[in-house]
Amino acid sequence: MADRIPVIDLAPIISGDPGAKIQVAMELGSAAQTLGFAVVAGHGIDPIIGTELRDAALRFFDLPLEEKLVIRRPKNDQNRGYIPYGEETLVRMAGGSSPPDYKEVFAIGPDNIPDEPYFTGPGSYPSFAPNLWPVAPINLRSCMLAYWEKMEALMRTIAEALAISLSLPGDTFADILDHTHTSQLRLLHYPAVRGDAEPGQLRAGA
Incomplete structure (x- = not known):
């Protein structure tokens, strides 16, 4: 289990880069399944x-x-x-x-x-x-x-990323x-x- 809350950059997902989107999705999915928390950056807000x-x-x-x-x-x-x-x-x-x-x-x-x-x-x-x-x-x-x-x-x-991390369609x-x-x-x-x-x-x- 991770010993610190990970910081995950969502910018690649928002940019629409398919390869980067999968990578970020897997990082977010791993955080959800292990520690249960993550800090998200690059959200554009x-x-x-x-x-x-x-x-x-x-x-x-x-x-x-x-x-x-x-x-x-x-x-x-x-x-x-x-x-x-x-x-x-x-x-x-x-x-x-x-x-x-x-x-x-x-x-x-x-x-x-x-x-x-x-x-x-x-x-x-x-x-x-x-x-x-x-x-x-x-x-x-x-x-x-x-x-x-x-x-x-x-x-x-975030829901789209989690779906991808579970090998499901993004929607x-x-x-x-x-x-x-x-x-x-x-x-x-x-x-x-x-x-x-x-x-x-x-x-x-x-």
């Missing part, structure tokens, strides 16, 4: 997209609590909207116990959901619950959706990674620990 999203996110989390609570998630199983301190305890997913996570969250899923049974029928909740957007900062929505779009494209590039996973996927984009804010932190309270207990 402009860093300004992440910078603008981070700036907008920090402005949102800096708002007074009462303003953020206007878009508080309606139910605990619905990862949409604002999730304040104390509402998530990640370690419980593994059957453990600890004080609630010392973080706050803003989460979205797919936006502009089509009015079709797959997205609106009985089995669609909570995967396609509507997003809840704040009034301010005004550019948070556009920044999140711009980042979402780039991550969708990157997801498809094997394309149909299940179209607009019907149920991904989430969560902004996590870990503020400076104050005196109200409980013993053993972690940022995201696990």
Whole structure:
């Protein structure tokens, strides 16, 4: 097993060079089957997209609590909207116990959901619950959706590489990674620990 997380350059895949694409695909597949993680470089995503999203996110989390609570998630199983301190305890997913996570969250899923049974029928909740957007900062929505779009494209590039690494056609996973996927984009804010932190309270207990 690898003793460090590999950095894999995706540029050859994006450039379309068939021979290089296979080589990179095998590197990515090996990382997935051994360590289970990889850092990807050469993805072509402009860093300004992440910078603008981070700036907008920090402005949102800096708002007074009462303003953020206007878009508080309606139910605990619905990862949409604002999730304040104390509402998530990640370690419980593994059957453990600890004080609630010392973080706050803003989460979205797919936006502009089509009015079709797959997205609106009985089995669609909570995967396609509507997003809840704040009034301010005004550019948070556009920044999140711009980042979402780039991550969708990157997801498809990685899926193509993984398919090739398994000796499958590159488009094997394309149909299940179209607009019907149920991904989430969560902004996590870990503020400076104050005196109200409980013993053993972690940022995201696990």
